[in-house]
Structures are given as structure tokens and as C-alpha cells.
Amino acid sequence: MNLPCSTRTMNLGHLLDQTARRLPDHPAMIWGERRWNWSQMRARVDAMARLLAARGVGKGDRVLVQSPNNNQMWESLWACLKLGAIWVPANFRGAPDDLRWMVELAQPKLLICHADYPDHADMGLPVLAIGQAGFGPDIDEALAAQDDAPLRAADVERDDPAWLFFTSGSTGKPKAAVLTHGQMGFVIANHLADLIPGTGEQDASLVVAPLSHGAGIHQMLQVARGAVTILPEKGFDPAEIWRLVQSHRVSNMFTVPTIVKLLTEDRAVDLFDHSSLRHVIYAGAPMYRADQIRALEKLGPVLVQYFGLGEVTGCITVLPARLHETGEGWTLEGSCGYPRTGIQVEIQDETGKPLPPGETGELCVTGGAVFAGYWNNPEANAKSFRDGWFRTGDLGHMDERGFFYLTGRESxxxxxxxxxxxxxxxxxxxxxxxxxxxxxxxxxxxxxxxxxxxxxxxxxxxxxxxxxxxxxxxxxxxxxxxxxxxxxxxxxxxxxxxxxxxxxxxxxxxxxxxxxx
The missing domain is CATH 3.30.300.30 (ANL, C-terminal domain)
Structure with a gap:
């Protein structure tokens, strides 16, 4: 059978365009007293894309970003996507030498650096500054001179890179996982179905983790559905976070277990109304049972666990809110859930043979959420893939019903x-x-x-x-x-x-x- 073969896919930047057309006056982001609706957000992104293009950034070029959470940092993702360029966000808490390693590996065309990090700006790259700085023009001032008319997103193929997602570097130097337009389109649809079903423009999402990592992927879902993103003005302050949950009727948050623990142990959890919460997602590490029980008692049945690595963009298993329980004898205690929609998960032995329920081996995964490989690292790619399966390095077992339990990392x-x-x-x-x-x-x-x-x-x-x-x-x-x-x-x-x-x-x-x- 002869079928037309096409690898063309939607540029992820179209998500912002579509939402801006449908909900132009609806709030897109709130950061303290500053507010942007979707029409304004799209205009700022398109002006930034033109600004980057004027500095030589085009399809396939990397743009490195060193910044804590703010609207400009978030807009730079969408500007890169629309150009077909590749977003390379750093962990803003890293040292200048950490950023230098990212420069060496990714070879970016441009650096966007927050004014608070002058030592990170000295990388031998053209720089745009977020805020008034001595090392480059203020990006907001530069945007004022740019055309902000709607900009058509670049044509992209399914495997065109969109984001270099740096691993946490638990062993050796961090590696850059290549997330593509086609893969991320699957991930966004999968997250919406499995993690925050029913989310729409009536919802609000509070950012309590760096947008450079899993929280950034989570916020892409809000763009796709037109839900407003709330950025705290301060650092991590439980009282302020609970105040924002109450005042903006926040319905979902992406967190890690440590954040859930700190939020639910703080006395402020009892001082504000958090009844609007429907989905408090915790990922990045398993949550200890004692912390799980405390969170459920404080917040009610809103916890959603997912297990996933950056290389699979979170999409391995899910344990939804309805399956969390506080009582003794909970049959799913210790489980990270069942396979995500459209994902196949196996427990394999050292040869790649699938193991039966109850036997411990390495958790391996295949499906549309698996990344395209590590950037310029063939040795890591050879080690991490076997017969088309991504090897997570996590040990565990599966029960008879298909729920998975992690024992720990091989390391x-x-x-x-x-x-x-x-x-x-x-x-x-x-x-x-x-x-x-x-x-x-x-x-x-x-x-x-x-x-x-x-x-x-x-x-x-x-x-x-x-x-x-x-x-x-x-x-x-x-x-x-x-x-x-x-x-x-x-x-x-x-x-x-x-x-x-x-x-x-x-x-x-x-x-x-x-x-x-």
C-alpha cells in the first residue's frame, strides 16, 4: 500500500495563537499588580520573536536563558517556538560554570540573562537582559521598538527540536534531552487528559517551581486551554502561596513532594481557603507515605502523582486523585500508578526480557512522549536505549493489575x-x-x-x-x-x-x- 508520508507537524507556538484568537481579553498571566491578557501576551511574544530574529536567531538555533520565573523568561519560550528555534533554559540557581557547560554543549546563538546575574552574562555571547543591566540592552525596552503584529509560526517537522531539557545531573555533568515539536504535542495532550482533566479558561494555575523544568511544561497546558497563570512575586513563601490560591481561586499546581510537604506543614495552610484546588500534582520523586497522609488530610482528595523523567517529559505512570487514600491497608501504598495514556511500560531484566508481575527489574518505556535522544551525546544514547525502549534506570516491579512500584534508582x-x-x-x-x-x-x-x-x-x-x-x-x-x-x-x-x-x-x-x- 502506497501512502503519502509526511513528517510535518504543528509548531507548538500555534497553541498561543489559537488561545489568543479565542480568548483575546481573558487573563493569561498575573504577576503581582501586572496583568496580561492573551492578546497582549501574543503581541509581546511576536515582538520578541522579531527581536531575536533581528539578532540572527533562526530555525534550529539555540537560545540560552538564565533567569528566575518572570513573564519575559516565559515569553522567550514561545518566541523561540514560533521561530523554530530551540529554547535552552538553565537552572537559575546554578553557578556561572554550570552555565558555561551549557554553552559548550548547546552552542547557543544568544543569551537572555536576568539583570541579577551579571557573572552569568559573561559567556562570550550576544546578550539581552531582563531588567536594567550593564551587560546588555533591556529586553522590554528593545521590544518597544519591534512590530508586534501577528507572526506566523515557522513550519516544523515532527522531530524538529523545540527545547533542550537539561537533566539534574545526579551523576556527572547534566545531559540535554532533546524535546521535539511532535513529541511535546503528544505530551501536552497526554498531560491534559491524565493530570488535569476538565481544565479550561475558567481555571487558574499557580507556579511554585522553576519554569525552566517540569513547571514550564505544566504551564504549556494552561496556554493550550486558556487558563490563567499566577506567578508569585516573592520566593518560596507558603503564606503568600496560600493567599494567592485563595484570592485567584487556583485550581491546579505543579509541585515536587518537598514543596507539598512544606506547604502542608506550614500553619498558613489553615488560614486561607484552598477549596478551589482540584489537582495538586507532585512529581520528580516519590512522596513518602507520612507526607502523603498529611497532605490529603489538609487538602482533601486533590493529590495527583505522576512518575516520569525529563527524557519522557513526565509521561510514564499516573496515580490520580481518586486512587489516593489515607487509611491503613491502602492497597496501592507505594505505587506510582498505572501507565499513562498511549505509553507502554515494562519491567525488564538486564537482557531486555520482560519480567512477570512481582519480579524486580528496570522500568523501561516506549511511546510518543519519549524524547529524541541526548544532544551531541551518542555514548549516553547508546546506554539509554535498547531495542527501541528507553531505560529509565529506575528499579521496581508491577503487580497483577498493572500498577507499578519503584524500589529506587539503580545507582x-x-x-x-x-x-x-x-x-x-x-x-x-x-x-x-x-x-x-x-x-x-x-x-x-x-x-x-x-x-x-x-x-x-x-x-x-x-x-x-x-x-x-x-x-x-x-x-x-x-x-x-x-x-x-x-x-x-x-x-x-x-x-x-x-x-x-x-x-x-x-x-x-x-x-x-x-x-x-
């Missing part, structure tokens, strides 16, 4: 006395202790056992509990950590996640200091 597992130990199980039990707020368990070298477990804990109060005695009856003896340490806080990534890499580095530093007196 987190340690071997003590010849036994494989997965820290996740130990952490879950430690966090059920009423005096423990956070914890991380990792394996450290030991001359006798090969590796031993070290539990680093953050207390709620001022008295250190005897965790060895408390944990002993609840866990197999060989899994019991050999050291229990208490810190004031655990180091977190720029996206608010507890990462074993940072905890390990801090533990080594402290042990070295103690050894050297």
Missing part, C-alpha cells in the same frame, strides 16, 4: 555483606517516626561489609530519637543502617529535590572534616 542501591539493599524501603519506615521530618539513606564504603547503610535524618523537635531501637523490629536486620546522623537540613537540588549525590558529597565533606580534626 541508589548498595550491597552490604553480599545483600542488595534499596534505601527507599528504609526511608519510608524512618519517616513514619513522629520526630523525623526528612531523611536519606545511602551506602558508604566499609572495609568489612563492602558498604554499610548511613541514615541522615532531620528532626522535627530538639531530642534525637533512638532510631536503631525504633527501626529494628520493623526491618530485616541486614537492612538496618549502621550509622544514624542528624543534620539541621538535607541539601536539595535547584528544583527542590533531595538528591543522593548532594547528600553524599556533604557527608564526605563532614567526615573528612571530622577525621582531620
Amino acid at each position: 541508589d542501591m548498595y550491597i552490604s555483606g553480599g545483600s542488595n539493599i534499596h534505601p527507599r524501603e528504609i526511608e519510608e519506615k524512618l519517616l513514619l517516626h513522629p520526630d523525623i521530618a526528612e531523611c536519606a539513606v545511602l551506602g558508604m564504603p566499609d572495609p568489612k561489609w563492602g558498604e554499610i547503610g548511613v541514615a541522615i535524618c532531620v528532626m522535627r523537635g530538639g531530642v534525637q530519637p533512638d532510631l536503631e531501637a525504633w527501626l529494628g523490629p520493623k526491618i530485616a536486620r541486614y537492612k538496618l543502617p549502621k550509622r544514624f546522623l542528624f543534620w539541621e537540613a538535607l541539601p536539595k537540588s535547584g528544583y527542590g529535590k533531595i538528591t543522593k549525590k548532594l547528600v553524599r558529597e556533604e557527608l564526605i565533606r563532614r567526615d573528612d572534616e571530622a577525621a582531620n580534626g
Whole structure:
């Protein structure tokens, strides 16, 4: 059968155009006292696209962005999309050397840099500044001289890159996952169906995480449906966040478990009306059961968990609000849910053979949300793909009904006395202790056992509990950590996640200091 073969797809920038035509006067973004409707947002984006084009940015060119959340940073995504250029957002909390690595890898044509980061602006690139700065023209002033008439989005193919999504770099330097126009079109439709069904222009979404990462993808859904985006003016302030939820009748938020924990433990959660919330999404890491119960008791049945990596743009599994429960004996305790719409998930052994329910192996995935590969990194691509499956590096198992359970990362597992130990199980039990707020368990070298477990804990109060005695009856003896340490806080990534890499580095530093007196 001869069929016409076309790889043409919709430029993602059309989502903004379509919403601006349909809802020109409806609010698109609110940031303190500043408001933009969809018509104004489209005009600013088209003016910015012309501004970038005047500086030589065209289809396939990379635009690097170093900025915290603000409207200009968000508009730069859509300007890049409409040009067919590639958006390369940095974690704004990173050091100049982190940005320099992104420059080396991505070879961007231009840097957009917030005025608060002059050291990051010195990258040998043409620069546009967000705000008044000494290193480049203010992007808002430059926009004033640009035509803001509607600009037709560039033609794109399904596999044309749209976004270089940098991984968190838990091992080695961060890699750049290539997200394409065709893939992201699938992701947006999938997220709308699985995470925030029923969302429309009547809704409001509050941004509580960096738009450079998962929160940015989540906000693309709001553009597609015409829901208004609310940007907090301050940093992370639970009282201000709950005030904004009440005043704007916020219906959805994208978060990570740490953010949910901080928001629901703060006294402000009881001072404001949050009954408008329908979908509080947590992703990026599993949520410990104790934190899950607290959040459900405070917010009601609004938690939506999804498991996914940047490489699959979040689209691996989902555990919707209706399946979350607070009671003991919850049959899905520890589950990250079932496969997302249009996604196939398997537990595979080291040869790629699918394993039956109940057996532990590596979680592998295929489907329309899987990225196109890592930018200029054939070695990582060869390691991460096998027979068309993306290998997540996460260990787990599937039950008879097709729900998945994560044991941990392959890199987190340690071997003590010849036994494989997965820290996740130990952490879950430690966090059920009423005096423990956070914890991380990792394996450290030991001359006798090969590796031993070290539990680093953050207390709620001022008295250190005897965790060895408390944990002993609840866990197999060989899994019991050999050291229990208490810190004031655990180091977190720029996206608010507890990462074993940072905890390990801090533990080594402290042990070295103690050894050297």
C-alpha cells in the first residue's frame, strides 16, 4: 500500500495563537499588580520573536536563558517556538560554570540573562537582559521598538527540536534531552487528559517551581486551554502561596513532594481557603507515605502523582486523585500508578526480557512522549536505549493489575555483606517516626561489609530519637543502617529535590572534616 508520508507537524507556538484568537481579553498571566491578557501576551511574544530574529536567531538555533520565573523568561519560550528555534533554559540557581557547560554543549546563538546575574552574562555571547543591566540592552525596552503584529509560526517537522531539557545531573555533568515539536504535542495532550482533566479558561494555575523544568511544561497546558497563570512575586513563601490560591481561586499546581510537604506543614495552610484546588500534582520523586497522609488530610482528595523523567517529559505512570487514600491497608501504598495514556511500560531484566508481575527489574518505556535522544551525546544514547525502549534506570516491579512500584534508582542501591539493599524501603519506615521530618539513606564504603547503610535524618523537635531501637523490629536486620546522623537540613537540588549525590558529597565533606580534626 502506497501512502503519502509526511513528517510535518504543528509548531507548538500555534497553541498561543489559537488561545489568543479565542480568548483575546481573558487573563493569561498575573504577576503581582501586572496583568496580561492573551492578546497582549501574543503581541509581546511576536515582538520578541522579531527581536531575536533581528539578532540572527533562526530555525534550529539555540537560545540560552538564565533567569528566575518572570513573564519575559516565559515569553522567550514561545518566541523561540514560533521561530523554530530551540529554547535552552538553565537552572537559575546554578553557578556561572554550570552555565558555561551549557554553552559548550548547546552552542547557543544568544543569551537572555536576568539583570541579577551579571557573572552569568559573561559567556562570550550576544546578550539581552531582563531588567536594567550593564551587560546588555533591556529586553522590554528593545521590544518597544519591534512590530508586534501577528507572526506566523515557522513550519516544523515532527522531530524538529523545540527545547533542550537539561537533566539534574545526579551523576556527572547534566545531559540535554532533546524535546521535539511532535513529541511535546503528544505530551501536552497526554498531560491534559491524565493530570488535569476538565481544565479550561475558567481555571487558574499557580507556579511554585522553576519554569525552566517540569513547571514550564505544566504551564504549556494552561496556554493550550486558556487558563490563567499566577506567578508569585516573592520566593518560596507558603503564606503568600496560600493567599494567592485563595484570592485567584487556583485550581491546579505543579509541585515536587518537598514543596507539598512544606506547604502542608506550614500553619498558613489553615488560614486561607484552598477549596478551589482540584489537582495538586507532585512529581520528580516519590512522596513518602507520612507526607502523603498529611497532605490529603489538609487538602482533601486533590493529590495527583505522576512518575516520569525529563527524557519522557513526565509521561510514564499516573496515580490520580481518586486512587489516593489515607487509611491503613491502602492497597496501592507505594505505587506510582498505572501507565499513562498511549505509553507502554515494562519491567525488564538486564537482557531486555520482560519480567512477570512481582519480579524486580528496570522500568523501561516506549511511546510518543519519549524524547529524541541526548544532544551531541551518542555514548549516553547508546546506554539509554535498547531495542527501541528507553531505560529509565529506575528499579521496581508491577503487580497483577498493572500498577507499578519503584524500589529506587539503580545507582541508589548498595550491597552490604553480599545483600542488595534499596534505601527507599528504609526511608519510608524512618519517616513514619513522629520526630523525623526528612531523611536519606545511602551506602558508604566499609572495609568489612563492602558498604554499610548511613541514615541522615532531620528532626522535627530538639531530642534525637533512638532510631536503631525504633527501626529494628520493623526491618530485616541486614537492612538496618549502621550509622544514624542528624543534620539541621538535607541539601536539595535547584528544583527542590533531595538528591543522593548532594547528600553524599556533604557527608564526605563532614567526615573528612571530622577525621582531620
